Amino acid sequence: MGSSDGSAPEGSRSLVGAVSADLIVVVALLGVGIATVLTPTLRIEPVQTLIGLLYVSFVPGYVLSLVLFPAADGAVDEGNEPRDATETSPSGSDRPGETGIESISALKRLGFAAGASFVLVAVVGTAVSLTSIGEQVPTTILVVSVVTLVVIPVALRRRAELPPAARFRVSLRTVPSTASSALFRSDSRADLALTLLFVTMLLLAAGSVGYAVTAPKEKGTFSEFYLLTTNQTGDLVADDYPTEFVAGEPRPIVVGIGNQEYEPVTYTVIVELQNVRLENNRTVVLERERLQQFSPTVSHNDTWLQYHQIEPEMTGTRLRLTYLLYRDAPPATPTTENAYRDLRLWINVSAPQGTNANALSAPQQANTNAVRPVAAPR
Structure with missing residues (x-):
């Protein structure tokens, strides 16, 4: 329902306010992926390989993390209470656990995004291969893109249900400092080990893509x-x-x-x-x-x-x-x-x-x- 002063409904303002730089970048990447599949001049091996790496390693799993863990790290304490106890959820409850509020650290979010992306792309790729509905790499990219686009409004709604101070958001200006803090300022040995494992996975993935793009494809030609x-x-x-x-x-x-x-x-x-x-x-x-x-x-x-x-x-x-x-x-x-x-x-x-x-x-x-x-x- 609209407000008495004629302004936009509160739900609409919440959805617009839930948009942040991370979702804008994700939508842009999805647009590039879809354009790569639908535009014949862009369907060349290096471009498809790089776009494929982004999907395999990050994009779909990251959007899923926004659905499951919409709250910022630290927005919920061990008692499952918001740090700002004066703010309430849209349902009127000041207990975030009652509305499904969950939060994880930035490093764990990246790890979850990588693992979930690999699983999703593997499932879609296997289904495409078994059904022979099209060329495997382009069709997999297209299907994963469509699924991710469908999930984005759900992520927006989950974020909009939280108090603004509790929402997980990404600002392009704070990405370098946030990444440095998450990767190199861990407070425990477990976090440090997870950081090293994550960095190693990124290096291996980058090396694999570099080899796939530059190495001569003599076998199988x-x-x-x-x-x-x-x-x-x-x-x-x-x-x-x-x-x-x-x-x-x-x-x-x-x-x-x-x-x-x-x-x-x-x-x-x-x-x-x-x-x-x-x-x-x-x-x-x-x-x-x-x-x-x-x-x-x-x-x-x-x-x-x-x-x-x-x-x-x-x-x-x-x-x-x-x-x-x-x-x-x-x-x-x-x-x-x-x-x-x-x-x-x-x-x-x-x-x-x-x-x-x-x-x-x-x-x-x-x-x-x-x-x-x-x-x-x-």
Whole structure:
């Protein structure tokens, strides 16, 4: 209900007064995290790693600490009474225990925030991994952000229920002195041990992030390379590849690359039709016809597809349609041995009706770029 003088309701004034610098910083961090997930240009490995560390080590657990422990350290004495006994809670009781008032030291609050954050992120990350609802890191950041945003109004309400003098608040001007006092002016050996443990955890976390950002990611990097066709409904499938061709008559096929190299890569794809023979347990290329060459640049975790037509001129049976994949520029003589990846499809190419088959048995130099990209089917 509004006041008789027309001013804002007391509850509204309490909620506004409960806002402090710490919650403003938390909301800003959540905004950065959500923007990182929803903006493709920001979804790069170092940025996601740093944002992920903030969530794992601090943000969600800190907001939960504000819900469970809204009072400032020292606002409640051992008898569970406020130090300022003249102030009462909004419910009219001067016993904070009756309204759930709890307080912990700044150091214990930081420890609680770190532990609770690790647990929350682990649970959400495991759920995302098991349900396959999206990419694990971006989806985990988004879900944790939404959960934290939902909890923030609860934290504000819990803080607003306390007398102003008893509320836990953070001022940016007092952060250095408060942190120094909490970390280096402990009154007991237990507090000192907890301080050393907390500092060690921070150093280990910072070192892990530094290594994750700067270390070369050689293990686990790979590129997917595959051929696809379109079925009767227009869907791409890894099946029913064309094997019977007529010289000069095109048939469609799709080549694809999936980049999991943790960096953008400029690939080279060379398409050749080869007449091969097995000699002394090794394959010898007797003739080759260069059909096409592609040079796409593919970002990490992205996929490139090229719809094109295969239009061979060389005729024969058991000819090898070969796709060679290279990182960057190919060598002067591309082979399956020096390719980064290769794909092979055995096909038969017959001469058109009414044409002398022997006249088309050799590669036609005038048609080395016979493959033409075509639009993807809708």
